Amino acid sequence: MNLLIHNAEIFTNDEKNTLLAGQAVMIEDSRIVEVGDASAMRKKHPEAEVLDGRGRLLMPGLINAHMHFYGTYARGLALKGTPKNFHEILQMLWWKLDSALDGEAVYYSALVPAITAIKKGVTAVIDHHASPSAVEGSLDRIEDALALAGLRGILCYEVSNRDGKEISRKGLQENERYIRKCRSEKQKNPDHLFDAMVGLHASFTLDNDSLEYAAELSRTLQRGCHIHLLEDAVDEQLTREKYHADLIDRLCEYAILGPRGIAAHGIHLTETGKDILAQTGAMVAHNPQSNMNNAVGRTDIFGLLKRGVLVGIGSDGMSADLRPDVRTAHLLHKHDLKNSNLGWQEIQQMALKNNPEIYHRISGQPVGKIAPGYLADLILIDYDPPTPMTPENFWGHFLFGIADAAVNTTIVNGRIVMQNGELPGIDEAKIAAESRKAAKAVWERFSH
Ligand SMILES: [Zn+2]
Incomplete structure (x- = not known):
């Protein structure tokens, strides 16, 4: 599957803590294949599924x-x-x-x-x-x-x-x-x-x-x-x-x-x-x-x-x-x-x-960076910085803002595993109920 993510502030997590605006990330199957100008990439890949970041912060998971x-x-x-x-x-x-x-x-x-x-x-x-x-x-x-x-x-x-x-x-x-x-x-x-x-x-x-x-x-x-x-x-x-x-x-x-x-x-x-x-x-x-x-x-x-x-x-x-x-x-x-x-x-x-x-x-797997060749393990965070955010002060934003922010979308191996806070195909309430049942039996054995 091809997925193009655009309209996001991108923290690449390279050595310089580079932040990119107006750029897009192209994913093919499980890997990132291209990072470049958003409008040029949308024209170049008309077949790709498009994910609009709505101005959120995109960073490696x-x-x-x-x-x-x-x-x-x-x-x-x-x-x-x-x-x-x-x-x-x-x-x-x-x-x-x-x-x-x-x-x-x-x-x-x-x-x-x-x-x-x-x-x-x-x-x-x-x-x-x-x-x-x-x-x-x-x-x-x-x-x-x-x-x-x-x-x-x-x-x-x-x-x-x-x-x-x-x-x-x-x-x-x-x-x-x-x-x-x-x-x-x-x-x-x-x-x-x-x-x-x-x-x-x-x-x-x-x-x-x-x-x-x-x-x-x-x-x-x-x-x-x-x-x-x-x-x-x-x-x-x-x-x-x-x-x-x-x-x-x-x-x-x-x-x-x-x-x-x-x-x-x-x-x-x-x-x-x-x-x-x-x-x-x-x-x-x-x-x-x-x-x-x-x-x-x-x-x-x-x-x-x-x-x-x-x-x-x-x-x-x-x-x-x-x-x-x-x-x-x-x-x-x-x-x-x-x-x-x-x-x-x-x-x-x-x-x-x-x-x-x-x-x-x-x-041996390349993870943790937004660059061509890396695995597409990415997160979109609801973080609109209230003060200027630069590569030099990114860590301050992480510790005191991003650390508390909601994660909107999570992508692992090129697959969207959560979007808008929802995990497709996962019934969380049912899983929690099954988990409580298994835990109750564990706790009974624990106390014997
Ligand atoms: Zn341990």
Whole structure:
């Protein structure tokens, strides 16, 4: 299908933050093929379907670098008792919740935030999934949900030994199966919506055999590992107690960290740990809202960026939108370090440039820019700037205006998946009702 978008202010997200007026974007199938003078392009492509931007802002869709779709089912869930620390939050909430998920719950807990993501202008998500009672085929269930909503994604299964050897082996096999499936789909179509990584929970819940198997998968299938890294000091402490090793040394010994892999958080890295992490080439996903919610500390994004680490932003399941985490990142570091001048350049770089680069490094797909050859993952935002908007001050408009603005239209892979706030073919009320039914059953298993 050919689609011509005109009558929009275009933020291309190139290195210069170029803004274009009076221009149009031509999409052929899944990719952008031309950006140029609007009236000339309308004459040149009379056959194309035309989308009138009505003066809205057209920009590349946002990318979430670390997500847990199943986190949806923690919403409103009552805990027995009050967790006293991060390890207890995992034990009393997350590990009980993921154990209670069945296939139906995996599907609906992904479908609801996938729809929200589309509505909030997120066009691609890197997810990290766990459902130890329903491992096999779980990534297909998530893929089905994303495909229905029209969302792009990189999926993985979070392997852990916390439920025993058999479940960890199943998790590794689920990663392997799904990586192979995506690889075969991408051989047919490089713009295929889905890709995969080797998912791992965290060093302190993974025995040596699991790390060795994961590294082997990563090497033979050429896909990086996606792992939580030093989200809390308990990761380091229990790694020492159980495996008698320094955490970073251990992950390096098994080649878990590498240029195609994501380390989520990295809060409790030492200075030497940051140096070693930088040497591995691993990417880092910073999740400020989740870190504040768990009160686990603050990632030294400045120290990591200075060392050349590709640091992006994720929501860690706190939100299907990325913009709340972007604004939280903007506030958190200034507040914590009592310096109101921090982070302007860095947070902008992470949200707008590094997240697409992370997605590209893993999947090979060109996303995050409005230029010929890039995937047509675009959003039209109801943003009519009340003050002059230029490439130099675009970030100020993003943080304090665009971050709160309604998304009118979302396009993924050249397909309009939302227009005027509506997702064609999606009955949101029916899906929410089905989701509540699946969640109720999960919550009953949770409290037994
Ligand atoms: Zn996470």
